[in-house]
Amino acid sequence: MRTDLAVIGAGPAGLAAALAADRRGLRVALFDAAPEPGGQFYRQPAAGLRAERPQALHHQWRTWTRLRDRLAASSVRVLGEHHVWCVERTPDGPVVHALLGPEQEKPAEVRATAVLLATGGYETVLPFPGWTLPGVVTAGGAQAMLKGGLVVPGRTAVVAGTGPLLLPVATGLAAAGVRVAALVESADPGRLLRHAGALAGKLPEGAGYAARLLRHRVPFLARHTVVRAHGDTRLTGVTVAALDAHGRVRPGTERRLPCDTLAVSHGMLPHTDLAGSLGCRLDGPTVAVDAEQRTDVPGVWAAGEATGVGGAALALAEGHIAGRSIAARLRGAVPDPGEWAPAARARARLRGYAAALDAAYAPPAHWTDRVTDDTVVCRCEEVTAGTVREALTLGAGDARTVKLLTRAGMGWCQGRMCEPAVAGLAGREPVPSRRPFARPVPLGVLAGQHEQHEQHEQHGQQTERGPS
Numbered sequence: 001m002r003t004d005l006a007v008i009g010a011g012p013a014g015l016a017a018a019l020a021a022d023r024r025g026l027r028v029a030l031f032d033a034a035p036e037p038g039g040q041f042y043r044q045p046a047a048g049l050r051a052e053r054p055q056a057l058h059h060q061w062r063t064w065t066r067l068r069d070r071l072a073a074s075s076v077r078v079l080g081e082h083h084v085w086c087v088e089r090t091p092d093g094p095v096v097h098a099l100l101g102p103e104q105e106k107p108a109e110v111r112a113t114a115v116l117l118a119t120g121g122y123e124t125v126l127p128f129p130g131w132t133l134p135g136v137v138t139a140g141g142a143q144a145m146l147k148g149g150l151v152v153p154g155r156t157a158v159v160a161g162t163g164p165l166l167l168p169v170a171t172g173l174a175a176a177g178v179r180v181a182a183l184v185e186s187a188d189p190g191r192l193l194r195h196a197g198a199l200a201g202k203l204p205e206g207a208g209y210a211a212r213l214l215r216h217r218v219p220f221l222a223r224h225t226v227v228r229a230h231g232d233t234r235l236t237g238v239t240v241a242a243l244d245a246h247g248r249v250r251p252g253t254e255r256r257l258p259c260d261t262l263a264v265s266h267g268m269l270p271h272t273d274l275a276g277s278l279g280c281r282l283d284g285p286t287v288a289v290d291a292e293q294r295t296d297v298p299g300v301w302a303a304g305e306a307t308g309v310g311g312a313a314l315a316l317a318e319g320h321i322a323g324r325s326i327a328a329r330l331r332g333a334v335p336d337p338g339e340w341a342p343a344a345r346a347r348a349r350l351r352g353y354a355a356a357l358d359a360a361y362a363p364p365a366h367w368t369d370r371v372t373d374d375t376v377v378c379r380c381e382e383v384t385a386g387t388v389r390e391a392l393t394l395g396a397g398d399a400r401t402v403k404l405l406t407r408a409g410m411g412w413c414q415g416r417m418c419e420p421a422v423a424g425l426a427g428r429e430p431v432p433s434r435r436p437f438a439r440p441v442p443l444g445v446l447a448g449q450h451e452q453h454e455q456h457e458q459h460g461q462q463t464e465r466g467p468s
């Protein structure tokens with residue numbers, strides 16, 4: 001199959017871009033690993049569940065219905081359950097390689113003239129004693145169960161960690177009937193106040209969440225952290241404690257909260273694997289883009305959380321700009337930024353909020369003090385903090401050397417989960433790894449690729465020689 005534009009990711013950024021490009025006459029293929037478009041923010045219940053009021057679980061439902069209806073009326077080819085494992089650069093333009101269906105074994109490829117990476121972000125969870133017990137889930141995971149599966153993870157939950165995501169998760173669980181025993185936020189509200197000017201436009205949203213927490217009687221424990229999750233075969237409770245101004249536990253403040261669910265998150269990181277393997281320049285943990293959302297690789301654009309975590313509205317604005325830029329550039333025209341001025345203004349304002357929130361929310365300094373040696377850090381390879389520390393004392397100074405010495409990061413997730421923890425234990429900032437593939441790929445698929453390339457080459461040589 002050949003298309004003008006391949007959009008990877010059908011969240012707000014990918015949807016906005018696909019619609020903008022379709023409207024300007026491009027053939028667009030919209031890939032997503034999920035069966036339905038929507039991404040994280042507009043995640044929809046599985047069709048078989050026949051949800052009667054899915055809007056009850058969502059904010060900004062009107063925006064979603066507009067996007068959904070415009071997509072249905074468009075010519076965009078929606079390719080659900082397409083897990084993109086690689087975008088290959090070829091002289092004829094990018095080739096998108098995907099694995100189909102829930103089994104992710106059958107390959108598919110689409111040739112395109114341009115690619116937009118709108119792959120979103122994923123949650124960071126830092127380890128603490130007991131975090132691998134059944135009943136401990138990520139905050140986004142709890143929300144995905146609710147929005148996508150219409151199920152709650154338990155009866156009594158503690159929502160903990162740091163970041164704005166904890167607010168919709170705690171209020172969403174409470175509205176669904178879960179008793180939320182506490183929202184435990186490690187950030188200091190004083191830091192939010194310090195950025196009050198930059199965040200003034202976010203006040204109504206914050207006030208809305210505060211009202212919902214009050215209505216559902218959810219205790220809000222600011223400058224607190226979970227120091228341990230308890231249970232033998234599954235979670236039975238957590239110990240929380242207050243933090244001092246330096247992020248250390250204040251002795252004597254520990255108390256136990258019984259619960260069967262702990263929904264935890266320590267912030268988000270952009271998905272940069274596809275960008276990295278394409279050779280796009282990264283700016284810290286994000287894909288670097290210009291004012292048109294172009295990466296430094298010709299024919300490759302990026303938008304949404306892949307270029308910086310900042311919320312669904314920012315993703316929509318960036319996607320819209322990218323779609324318009326791609327449509328103009330593929331026609332051979334230089335786009336007029338004046339055409340997307342409102343989206344550019346929204347982008348500047350929302351990036352300002354994102355920077356302020358980023359500065360206000362951070363995992364507590366000294367979080368590693370509370371990670372005991374027997375705490376598992378890399379879940380895939382079952383590597384403990386003690387083993388990582390031993391590697392560090394042997395001279396391993398970065399995540400890569402720790403990986404070689406301990407296997408931390410060599411498992412199924414390829415370090416996506418444990419990298420921030422390993423970096424923290426090493427006293428360094430996490431640096432995104434360059435991974436050749438964005439997903440695990442069956443060897444049969446790789447072998448098939450190799451055979452195809454060989455056949456192409458042989459065919460090319462025969463064509464050059466002419467018929468014998």
Ligand SMILES: Cc1cc2nc3c(=O)[nH]c(=O)nc-3n(C[C@H](O)[C@H](O)[C@H](O)COP(=O)(O)OP(=O)(O)OC[C@H]3O[C@@H](n4cnc5c(N)ncnc54)[C@H](O)[C@@H]3O)c2cc1C
Pocket residue numbers: 008009010011012013014031032033034038039040041042082083084085118119120121122123139140141143165168169268271303304305306310311312313315438439
């Ligand atoms: C777990 C989670 C929960 C969140 N909950 C909230 C919330 O409650 N409120 C809020 O304001 N914000 C929330 N956010 C943030 C919000 O979802 C984002 O701001 C917004 O959705 C970003 O839009 P996006 O289009 O950049 O990415 P996303 O909405 O994340 O969409 C990216 C899409 O790309 C697809 N994708 C990624 N890699 C591949 C691949 N290799 N192959 C195929 N498809 C791929 C994913 O399946 C996904 O559908 C959440 C984020 C996460 C990660």
